Amino acid sequence: MSKQYSVPFDKVNITGGFWKDRIALNESVTLDSVRRRFEDTGRFSALGYNWKQGEPDRPHFFYDSDAAKWMEAAAYVLSKHSDSELESYVEELIDRIERNMTPDGYFNVWYTVVEPGKRFTDRDHHELYCAGHLIEAAAAYYEATGKRRFLDLMRRYAELIETVFCREDSAAFTTPGHPEIELALVRLYRCTGEKRWLDLSRFFVDKRGNNEKDRGQASGFASEDYLQDMIPLREQTQATGHSVRACYIYSAMADIAYECGDRELLAAANSIFKNITEHRMYITGGIGSTRVGEAFTVDGDLPNETAYAETCAAVSLAMFAQRMSLTAVDSRYADTVERVIYNGFLSGVSLDGKSFFYENPLSIDLSKRNIKYWRGEEVRLPITQRVEVFDCSCCPPNVARFVESIGKYIYSYDGDTVYVHQFMQSDTDIDMNGGTVHVSQITDYPSDGGVTVCVGGAPVKLAVRIPSWCRDFSVEAKLAENLGTSGGYMLFDCRDGAKIELYFDMSPVIVSADPSVHEDSGKVAVMRGPVVYCAEGVDNGDIFSLSLSSELNAEPVDLGFGIPALDVDGTRISGSGALYAPADEMKHEPTRIRLIPYFAFANRGESDMQVWMSIRSVSYTHLRAHETRHDL
Numbered sequence: 001m002s003k004q005y006s007v008p009f010d011k012v013n014i015t016g017g018f019w020k021d022r023i024a025l026n027e028s029v030t031l032d033s034v035r036r037r038f039e040d041t042g043r044f045s046a047l048g049y050n051w052k053q054g055e056p057d058r059p060h061f062f063y064d065s066d067a068a069k070w071m072e073a074a075a076y077v078l079s080k081h082s083d084s085e086l087e088s089y090v091e092e093l094i095d096r097i098e099r100n101m102t103p104d105g106y107f108n109v110w111y112t113v114v115e116p117g118k119r120f121t122d123r124d125h126h127e128l129y130c131a132g133h134l135i136e137a138a139a140a141y142y143e144a145t146g147k148r149r150f151l152d153l154m155r156r157y158a159e160l161i162e163t164v165f166c167r168e169d170s171a172a173f174t175t176p177g178h179p180e181i182e183l184a185l186v187r188l189y190r191c192t193g194e195k196r197w198l199d200l201s202r203f204f205v206d207k208r209g210n211n212e213k214d215r216g217q218a219s220g221f222a223s224e225d226y227l228q229d230m231i232p233l234r235e236q237t238q239a240t241g242h243s244v245r246a247c248y249i250y251s252a253m254a255d256i257a258y259e260c261g262d263r264e265l266l267a268a269a270n271s272i273f274k275n276i277t278e279h280r281m282y283i284t285g286g287i288g289s290t291r292v293g294e295a296f297t298v299d300g301d302l303p304n305e306t307a308y309a310e311t312c313a314a315v316s317l318a319m320f321a322q323r324m325s326l327t328a329v330d331s332r333y334a335d336t337v338e339r340v341i342y343n344g345f346l347s348g349v350s351l352d353g354k355s356f357f358y359e360n361p362l363s364i365d366l367s368k369r370n371i372k373y374w375r376g377e378e379v380r381l382p383i384t385q386r387v388e389v390f391d392c393s394c395c396p397p398n399v400a401r402f403v404e405s406i407g408k409y410i411y412s413y414d415g416d417t418v419y420v421h422q423f424m425q426s427d428t429d430i431d432m433n434g435g436t437v438h439v440s441q442i443t444d445y446p447s448d449g450g451v452t453v454c455v456g457g458a459p460v461k462l463a464v465r466i467p468s469w470c471r472d473f474s475v476e477a478k479l480a481e482n483l484g485t486s487g488g489y490m491l492f493d494c495r496d497g498a499k500i501e502l503y504f505d506m507s508p509v510i511v512s513a514d515p516s517v518h519e520d521s522g523k524v525a526v527m528r529g530p531v532v533y534c535a536e537g538v539d540n541g542d543i544f545s546l547s548l549s550s551e552l553n554a555e556p557v558d559l560g561f562g563i564p565a566l567d568v569d570g571t572r573i574s575g576s577g578a579l580y581a582p583a584d585e586m587k588h589e590p591t592r593i594r595l596i597p598y599f600a601f602a603n604r605g606e607s608d609m610q611v612w613m614s615i616r617s618v619s620y621t622h623l624r625a626h627e628t629r630h631d632l
């Protein structure tokens with residue numbers, strides 16, 4: 001196993017371009033907007049344990065996690081800029097936690113004010129999930145401010161969890177229904193250097209699907225594979241069940257494999273990663289194709305209109321992929337991060353930064369909104385407009401913390417090499433090899449395919465990812481020797497002052513899905529660089545009558561999305577008025593079709609939308625129905 005070290009986001013300056021704007025929006029709008037919605041809905045006041053039985057607005061059983069994710073995002077902001085108002089706000093939330101933590105170190109809103117006396121009795125009631133998010137927030141806040149109070153509170157809580165689950169085995173379950181504690185404990189270990197937290201994480205990972213107590217606790221759609229515990233994790237080869245839970249535990253598997261050099265666990269994580277990215281992932285990087293259990297289903301089952309593809313699931317896949325990228329020189333991992341961040345993750349937040357999608361469908365047909373019931377059940381299609389807060393509001397704070405820490409996905413290093421995984425205008429100083437290496441990127445990616453990487457300081461090797469979508473690129477290296485490619489990365493031997501100029505051809509590409517994805521059979525999607533495009537009704541009228549032409553003749557158009565829209569060639573079909581008619585009687589009028597980046601859909605009102613579209617390359621004059629019949 002090769003072992004790279006990630007360069008943390010707070011050591012990377014994002015100096016311009018697409019993500020600088022996104023981070024600015026996150027800091028100026030998203031963080032505050034989520035805070036206000038969480039105040040309105042009682043998520044922050046709940047930390048004060050002030051809700052009483054019989055009162056309205058009962059706290060949800062994972063409000064703690066919503067608040068914690070927001071605190072983590074706030075900590076990330078504080079690690080970049082001092083902001084005394086924001087810091088006082090977080091301190092006030094920590095006060096509430098400190099005031100209410102029991103002497104033995106327990107903190108959980110639900111099991112204190114709603115169901116007191118029942119702690120650690122219900123595997124699926126998210127206690128350890130909430131604890132994990134609090135631990136992550138505490139580590140982030142300590143790293144940002146150097147203040148230990150929150151971290152120490154959470155160390156006490158972790159100690160209680162260690163006692164109950166590991167030493168006494170006195171809880172009603174052995175592993176949690178919703179993973180999160182596992183990766184949080186690895187983070188606590190990295191933050192404190194205390195190995196007991198790594199051991200505790202490993203305990204949860206090893207016991208999952210591998211203990212008697214958890215047997216029989218699964219039911220309905222919450223079956224064993226929903227919980228990823230039908231067999232021990234290290235024997236699993238496919239992604240199953242609830243997709244966020246899945247990728248959180250797979251992330252922990254990658255973490256443990258990395259920290260402990262556990263090759264068997266890594267091999268399992270690798271098989272699962274392969275299964276996801278080769279069979280169970282949307283072109284947008286979305287995962288979890290059904291809303292029933294918010295789950296993975298079977299290989300190739302990727303329906304577009306009812307795609308669940310939760311925003312948190314996209315976040316979790318990026319987390320998993322990034323952890324895997326540190327264990328091998330293999331560009332599939334960073335390619336997956338890239339697919340997620342520009343598509344199925346980014347669609348989760350509106351362009352004004354204030355509202356969010358929970359589900360991210362790949363097709364919207366507004367006419368279906370009028371169907372009330374289907375097979376006796378109320379039809380439930382994904383919402384067509386983002387909203388500011390949901391009852392289950394896991395996604396908005398996940399977006400805030402993810403965007404704020406996006407810089408950690410860019411660089412890593414090992415003994416002699418710096419890896420450039422993502423292309424974002426940025427710079428960083430890396431202490432390695434007994435010296436400091438300065439690496440910077442100048443780029444307008446992904447609007448443009450040009451990337452200049454400069455390297456200064458101690459001599460070093462540089463590995464630059466060749467994006468999987470790229471069919472043609474050019475490279476010019478000064479003060480650097482091109483050593484060829486390995487694992488999808490271009491390698492260079494750099495001297496002080498090295499400059500590598502890359503140009504990735506970003507001509508739009510028409511993409512087909514593997515035939516195993518029946519839903520996309522006969523259809524195509526358009527990508528430009530890493531960005532997936534879609535057609536919206538607001539630009540095109542009836543999008544379901546459109547077919548793309550195989551020659552796109554694409555023209556970029558600036559609609560203010562940060563990445564150009566594309567006007568491309570296509571045809572519009574119109575019929576004779578009959579419901580069915582011979583194909584050669586249909587009229588095909590040439591037209592221009594406007595495609596926009598998928599992430600930008602539903603920002604201009606309610607509209608039909610589709611990613612996968614028909615393509616017209618056959619000539620119907622050769623396929624006259626009666627002639628064909630004669631031939632037979």
Ligand code: FUB
Pocket residue numbers: 062178244245294310312392394
């Ligand atoms: O259950 C906690 C979070 O809420 C999950 O991760 C999401 O899928 C949503 O169900």
Ligand code: ZN
Pocket residue numbers: 310311312313358393394395396398
């Ligand atoms: Zn979510």
